[in-house]
Amino acid sequence: MTSRDVARAAGVSQATVSLVLGDKWRGRVSERTAGAVRETARELGYRPNLAARSLRLGRTRTALLVVPALTNEFFARVHTGASRVAAEHGFGVVIYPSPEGIGPARDPFDSARTALDGVIASSMAAEALAAMRGGGLPLVMLDSDPAATDAAATVNVDITDGMRRVTEHLLTLGHRRFVHLASAVDSWTFRVRATALAEGLRGVPDAVVRTEAAALEVNAARQAAERALSGSGPRPTALVCDDDIQAAGACKAVRRLGLRVPEDVSVTGFDDLALATSVEPELTTVRLPAEDVGARGMATLLAVLEGRPPESVALPVELIVRGSTAPPPP
Known part of the structure; x- marks a missing residue:
């Protein structure tokens, strides 16, 4: 044929x-x-015949996808989306997760840079970005500050809108005493969540928010939530978590203290992982289009490689209201 x-x-x-x-x-x-x-x-x-075509174009038709962790469902979905678009165009995707499993990944392919056509990266360390730019590889950033990188383009989700929707939902239910269960990972996406929550509460005179930092794992989040709920003063009525894994830990903390979700304390997550519907009650959370992020990232990289102008985007999100939120107790 x-x-x-x-x-x-x-x-x-x-x-x-x-x-x-x-x-x-x-x-x-x-x-x-x-x-x-x-x-x-x-x-x-x-x-x-992709091999012959690659020789004519001087390319290997291989993209590098750098993510913080493959154990996180969100980034597994990003890989799925990127790989699907790559396969449609005869490309392969090499994936590199951070050795630490969380946080920024380091420069992975210093000696193999000539085997790559471009890079799609999420939350990459600054020194790794400098190395990639120095190697002359086209770079598309995911989940990163558009103003803080000179990548060819950025593909984000509208994190600000997601946290704004969470805040409005809880305020409408009547909540005024909040705890932000914040990620201990210092990255742009989590800083945006904190800023959006603070801004959403700024115009509400009687609203109070306290921050407890925790690693992105269940036990750390449970311990942080227990501290927040056991502190002095009026008990908070809403725990706003930076992701669904933390929210699962928060729900455990509420139960261990003899309280109920959502009758005594409402809990919200972020990401809409499979975990969100595995806990009871199911989590109110923000659905992020992870596969679309990967697909759009790969499509943007292909545009750069073909000499077409890339477009930076912020993909829309959706608030999913489930059983973990309700009006605060009287």
Whole structure:
């Protein structure tokens, strides 16, 4: 099976097939024709000779995806989305998680840089970013401050809107005494959450928020929540957690203190992991489009490699209201 066979079956020229399957058809071939060529190639089971094509282009058709941890479901979904788009364009994805399992990853491929075409990175350390830029590799950042990097583009989710929705939901229920169970990892995404929560409460005269930092794991979050709920003064009625794992720990703390979720204390998470519907009551949380983040990151990198202008985006989020939130006790 050759590209000539695809061209004949689709009723187009072999050059058109090459443009479409090489993802260089925009501005040269109509979208309808491109779709017909791709469908014909699928029906015929045609696979382009990517090895030969890579030699002609001087590329390995390999992207590096750097994430803080693969044990976190969010980043596993990011990888799924990136790999799906990469496969559609004949690319492979090499994934590198931080050796520590959390926090910024370090520069992973100093000796193998020539085997990569570009990098998609989330929460990467500054020195690693400098090394990647020095190697001349195109870089797309995920979950990172657009103003603090000179990457080709950034792909984020609208974290500010997510925390704003959580805050408005709890205020509408009547809550005024909050604890922010904050991530101990110092990264842009968690700083944005803290800022958005503070701003959402600023205009409410009787609202009070206290911060307890905790690692992104259940036991650390449970201990932090127990401290917050056992302190002096009026007991907080809402625990706002930076992610669902912390929220699960917060729910354990509430129960261990002989209290109930949500009758005595409301708990919110962030991310909408599978865990959010595995606990009882199920978590009110913010759903982040993790697969879309990975897919958009890979598509943006491909645009850079093809010489097309990349676009920085902030993908929308959704507040998912479940059983872990209710009006505060009278």
